[in-house]
Amino acid sequence: MTPELVGIVGILVLLAALAGGVPIGIALALVGMSGIAVLIGPEPAVIKAGVVAFETISKYELGVLPLFLLMAHICFAAGASRDFFSAAAAFLGHRRGGLALASIGGCAGFGAISGSSLATVATVTSVALPEMRRAGYDPGLATGALAAGGTLGSLVPPSGALIVFGIIAEQSIGKLFAAAIIPGVTQAIFYMATIAILCAINPALGPATIRMPWRERWPALRRIADILLLILFVIGGLMIGWFTPTEAASVGVAGALLLWMFRGGITRVAFADALRATLRTTGMIYVVIIGAILFATFISVSEITEHLAKLVTDAHATPTIAILVMALVLLLLGSFLDGLALMLLTTPIFLPIAEQLGMSPVWFGIFLVRTMEIGFVHPPLGLNVYVIQAMARDIPLGTIFRGIVPFLIADFIHLGLIIAFPIIVLWLPKVIA
Amino acid sequence: RPADQSNSPDDAPITLTYASPYPPTHPFSRADISWMKAVEAQSHGRIRIKPFWGGALLSSDQSMVEIRHGVADIGLITPIYTRGGVHLLRAQSGFYGGVRTIGDQVAIYDCLAQRFPQFDRELAGLHVLAVQGGNFPGVLTRTRAVRSLVDFKGLRLRAQTDANDVLRQLGANPVNMPMGEVYSALAKGIIDGVVAPADTIKSLHFSEVAKHFTPIRFSRGAYPARAMSDRAWRRLPPDLQRLMAASRRVWEAALNTELLKAEDAGTEFGRQNGMAFTPFPAADQAHFDALYTADAKTQAGRLASLGIDGTSVLAEAQRIIAAAGTSDPIRCAASKGPKP
Amino acid sequence: MTDPHATVFDDADIGPDAAPPAQVPSSRAQRIVFWIGSVGLLSAAAIDGIAVLGRHIGFTFLGSIELVQVAVVLIASSAMIGATIVGAHAAVHIVTERLSPRGVRVAQRVADALSALTFLLFAIGSVWVASDLWNGHERTDLLLLPLRWFRLLWIGATLIIMVLFARAAIKRTAA
Ligand code: NA
């Protein structure tokens, strides 16, 4: 068997294992080790596993991930996601589709605390979905907006995916965060426009609720003032240079604790819950990262990457065509691979090609995360969709996926703009530097 | 020239994997590629080398362990960054105070490795295929040029760990921080400067965030940088083993050339982008070297706690440097290649 | 004011409901794991926080990165055990959820057995690397923290996770 064939068999076995319900990180690790064992030898395979595992769990730069998670869990316990949604709902609820618009606002706000798409969609859904259903929103619109909005969590800084990209690609995480801001904000605007258009065409999708008087709007806004201040401090401090990105997470944890103390409601139980939830997610992520690195090692030994790279370079009439081919491959892989795994898998393959074509690695990181986010919502395996479905069992998967279609169209237009106008990504980091 | 066996039909080429954490465009990798081409040509196609770049196969911290166990046949190793099992290899790279050229660094390493068995002990299971010297790091600073040792006072500098003590003695404030964060830390003034060789001006775009470079020679020694596993070595017939051993000089020469080229390119890039290059007074450099050598003594002494006689190694290195004339390249009495 | 929705993070993290592979083990063991992880999390935050503070009021916390690194070993090791205890490992259920109850059990058992095997291989590899480095005095640069104890801790974690998965695979068989 040629190495490429072993690689293809490995990918097929991986898909079968995933379909059989084997945890993602485990499937990646086991197929990765087996592949290395076949192509190089059993001893190198287990040695590689031993080296990769300890290197991953003792990496300073990866330590920010659990810390940003802890910050998000503390903010969540302090009521941040509910308050974000309430504030947005107070201002937008009386418009058609206003609660859906507010969900996007809530996702963008909470996304600025959370580093993950899944955490964002889950927290905002828990608050916003019951409200929208009570107001008679179409389940497709409601869940579609939430699933799409949740993806803002992985682009709006802090972003777990960008941290991981920065580590693999050896790019400044601060620069990547700065580069993500404008794409994140415009993405939210695109979603809002989508909702406005849908509700203009069919007002029954998102009936208006009662207009809140200003005297009730101000308190809602005041309730999120402290969180906005924290976000401004963490992201701003990072941009100005008070602390490095890796330190920002620790500063964020301290700030979030202060905020919680200030708001009241810290109990030992609640604090332990936040710690426990953080550890649970952290454990899951570390297994996926170790697995993904082992699988990526196997894939590069199989030389499939070179064939893939050749495919992309051969298709190069222009860099744009190459980028489109890469986007296509990413979307294809993204329909069955977890986002983080996808990023770990494709960065070492695609980044050199992108650099060869004269693209900025920072731009490429944003492109990668933006494309990967689409994988979180597109059928058949958008993880965000399954999260929502787990929280609203009575809404069929089909309804949610149908509800997502308009947002997917918005996603593709937005992605197209990022490809056509790299300045959207590169302007802010330049201004700050 | 090895016996001509290349035409025998049952003589299938031996494929050896080579792995490096650097991309193929890096100066190190360009030297690696010249070596590969030379080996493939000299073996008349009996050796084929399959490279894996960008850390796809070997880790950067544990590559010695990985090569020993066959993850790759040949690989780039960095004992100077490895935190266990290679304490002498690591520490001795700071013993070369006063050395002048990269070629001399490599020659001194050979003398030391031949004389002290601890070198072989730390390299057990490996065949060294290239010893690498390094460009001398200087100081890149954001806004304020370093014109003399006094200017170090109060500077917050990112530096490799082994320079920390000397920098502190000069009143500087050494910071350890991942290299990937240095650019933005310089841009925002989190640090005032970084101790790094001139090639980083171009390769890491430091000219965008630092305006001054002072070529202070932070003494750098040589260390074994490319190695092949014993098990891969044993797969080679004797004539190819000889060829491989002889290729060491090709690799070292290519590395030397690429390192100098990268340094020139960095300096040139800095000049074009408006960086100021400040010469460092010879008296200050001498004082600095003295501090450095005194510090090396402390470091060498500390190895005793690990059962390693570092002091003798340092004394020998300094003896060789002192004995060498100012113009002749250093030659060891009986220079030894890789273990047969 | 504990948010009633606090548990949604579980759902978020595991994606579609993954069944815990293990019955709740002795709660004391669980508490120890939780404490180690929490100490890691809070000390990592505190160390980096103090390093930032120090820089702004004029002292340098040399070695802070090394301390965070070893704290991360505590975090990651205990987090992986914790995630295994509650069944938080992300998995895809689109196919298995269409199976019969018996089919689901079989699939889950196979997944548990493969997970146990994976962590056994992690353990073997980690022991092998650690034994190579055991007498090599592997330690951090500035504070000279001996890394072998942290390697040992990680090996312990892989073995615990392996046992958890193996026990789950056997229990499901019995059920
Ligand atoms: Na985020």
Ligand code: NA
């Ligand atoms: Na996906």
